[in-house]
Amino acid sequence: MNGYELVAALINNLVWPVVVIVVLFFFRDQFREFIGRISIFKASRDGLEVHAMGEISKQVIGKSLPPNIVKEVERKQILEQGNNSNGSYTLYANGMIVARRMVTLMAGESKRTIALPIAMVNDATSVQFIGDIQAKVVSLNRTVIVFEFALSDVEREIEVVVAGL
CATH class of the missing domain: 2.60.40.3940 (Immunoglobulin-like)
Structure with missing residues (x-):
């Protein structure tokens, strides 16, 4: 393997990790918000399952709720x-x-x-x-x-x- 082949192999193997890091960097605020909303995360050989909480669920956890949100949650649940x-x-x-x-x-x-x-x-x-x-x-x-x-x-x-x- 000469120098050009080595550089091409390195670029080929490093391009996806670099792209992922760049995307995560540019969308870090949105990614941080999404990670905070994850309620279920399951990884298996069949695939990946991720469930994120909606706004009402996010507001319910650990807070005293305004009456309008309480009524909305009760109406739905x-x-x-x-x-x-x-x-x-x-x-x-x-x-x-x-x-x-x-x-x-x-x-x-x-x-x-x-x-x-x-x-x-x-x-x-x-x-x-x-x-x-x-x-x-x-x-x-x-x-x-x-x-x-x-x-x-x-x-x-x-x-x-x-x-x-």
Whole structure:
């Protein structure tokens, strides 16, 4: 390989990295803004998947929202909200149902069965206990949850949050 062939091979191998660096330099502000909006980035042998947040999503994260944006997000995301004697629920546009119920656990009690405020379309998928409790789910279906917890000599109030599709 003579000197000309070596220079041609070097140029051929370095031209794309140099072009990428130049493009990134000239569009660095736009690129920085786009990187800040990425919510999902997946690379696999099938390709690259990138999802960027829209303006409303970007404004929602970490800020107290003006009422007009709250109404717009609710209009697009929340299909139905309601409550009854069994608690409250929210039905989201993606099919997710989140049911909440305040429960008073009596002293000496170690197991409780509660009805959900709305029946899940399918079985519930997750349960969260909020308050002074470590509980174990014994049974969970579309309308009822049974859970056990340690005995206590004091009355406690907890919130049970159940999600499902």
